Amino acid sequence: MKRRTFALSLLAAAGSPRIARATGGLDVEDALVSRSVRVLLASGDGFPAPERAESWYFAWNGRTYRGSYAVVTLENGRRGLVNTVPLDAYLYGVLGAEISAAWPSAAQEAQAVAARTFVLTKLRPARTYDVAAGDNDQSYGGIDAESVEGRAAVDATSGRILTYAGNPAHVCYSACCGGRTADAGDVWGTSYAYLSSRPDPNCANAPEFAWRSEIAYATLKEPLALDEIGALRSVALRGLDASGRPRALTFAGANATLDVPTRTFRSAAGGGVVHSTFIRSVELNARGEVLAISGTGRGHGVGLCQWGARGMAANGAGSDEILAFYFPGTAFGRA
Numbered sequence: 001m002k003r004r005t006f007a008l009s010l011l012a013a014a015g016s017p018r019i020a021r022a023t024g025g026l027d028v029e030d031a032l033v034s035r036s037v038r039v040l041l042a043s044g045d046g047f048p049a050p051e052r053a054e055s056w057y058f059a060w061n062g063r064t065y066r067g068s069y070a071v072v073t074l075e076n077g078r079r080g081l082v083n084t085v086p087l088d089a090y091l092y093g094v095l096g097a098e099i100s101a102a103w104p105s106a107a108q109e110a111q112a113v114a115a116r117t118f119v120l121t122k123l124r125p126a127r128t129y130d131v132a133a134g135d136n137d138q139s140y141g142g143i144d145a146e147s148v149e150g151r152a153a154v155d156a157t158s159g160r161i162l163t164y165a166g167n168p169a170h171v172c173y174s175a176c177c178g179g180r181t182a183d184a185g186d187v188w189g190t191s192y193a194y195l196s197s198r199p200d201p202n203c204a205n206a207p208e209f210a211w212r213s214e215i216a217y218a219t220l221k222e223p224l225a226l227d228e229i230g231a232l233r234s235v236a237l238r239g240l241d242a243s244g245r246p247r248a249l250t251f252a253g254a255n256a257t258l259d260v261p262t263r264t265f266r267s268a269a270g271g272g273v274v275h276s277t278f279i280r281s282v283e284l285n286a287r288g289e290v291l292a293i294s295g296t297g298r299g300h301g302v303g304l305c306q307w308g309a310r311g312m313a314a315n316g317a318g319s320d321e322i323l324a325f326y327f328p329g330t331a332f333g334r335a
Helices: 004-015 018-019 087-098 105-121 148-156 184-188 262-269 306-316 321-324
Strands: 036-043 053-054 058-059 063-066 068-073 079-086 159-164 210-218 232-239 245-251 259-260 280-285 292-297 331-333
Touching: 004 321, 036 087, 063 079, 063 087, 079 087, 087 148, 105 148, 105 306, 105 321, 184 306, 232 280, 245 262, 245 280, 259 262, 280 321, 306 321
Parallel strands: none
Antiparallel strands: 036 079, 053 058, 058 063, 068 079, 159 331, 210 292, 232 245, 245 259, 280 292
16 A cells, blocks of 8 residues: 555544544643644755645645644754644654554553653754654654554553653663663763663664674765875774773774774764664774674664563563663653
8 A cells, every 4th residue: 555545544544633633542621732742844945845634634745744834944044844743643653653563562652651751851942843853853754654553552651751850851762772771971971870871681682683884994084084094904992881882993094093983983984884883893804995893783772772672572571661671760750
C-alpha cells in the first residue's frame, strides 16, 4: 500500500475529528490536551507549501500531520515551517519514527515516557518553535509514522514523565549504547546524577551492536585541518573516559601530531560511517590512505538505550523497571 493511501485509510479509521485530536484518551477539556508542541518541519526558502486537508490535519511533502501549521521567520532570518500539535498527538508521530511497532509494549511505553519528558524540557514560548523533527531533537513522522501499538503506548502513559528533585528530568536516548552507557558530562560537559555511565548487557543482540567502517583519509584532511601534519603515519585512541570511549584521536604525521576530539571526528566522517563515539580501534592501511574504524553502539550512548530497552522488555521487564535502570534516582511525575 502506498504511504499516502495508507495515511488516508488511517485517518478514516480514526473516526471523528475529536477522536483523531485526542491525546492520551483524555477529554478535550483536560489541561494536557491544551498543551501543544511546536515542531520545526523545515527551514530555508525551498520547502514546498503545505495543504490544509481538514481543520485538524494537513498534508506536506508527501506526509500528513495532525494539528495546524504556520510559516514563520526563524531567529536566523530564514523561513521555517512549524507544526503546532497537542503533546500526546505529537508523541504518536514520534514513537513510530523512533522505534519499531513490533517491539514489546514495555519498551514502547518506556520510550513514550522518555520522549514526553524530553519535549517538556524544550518548551520555550519566547522562541518560534520548541523542537525540530530530526536527530537533533526527536524523529517525528506525523500520521504516517503512527501505529496502533505506538498510540497505545502513548495513551497508556499519558501525562507521565520522569522527574528529578521535583522538576522534569533532562532525559535523552540513543539507538544502542554499545554495552555501556555514556556519562552526560563526558559527552556534553554537563553532568547529571541519573545520566552517569553504567554497564548495559541488554543491547548485545542489536543488529548494529558491533560495526566496522572504512573511510578515505583524503576526505578528512580539510574538515579536520590535517593538511599541515604531513603524510599520515598512524592514528591512535587517546584518553578513555569512564565508559571506555576515547576522548580524542591522535593523528601522527611526518611533520606534526594533532589531537582531534572524538565527536569532531565523528561529525566530519558522518554518523553513517562512524556510528558512535564508542570507537574500539582505528587501523591505517599500508599506504596511509584508508582508515578502518571499529566500534560498538549507535548514537551518543547517554541515557536510555533503545535496543537495551527492547532487550529488557523481551526478558520480562516492565516500563518502570526499564526507566529506573537507565535513569536511576529519578521519580515519576505528571506533565
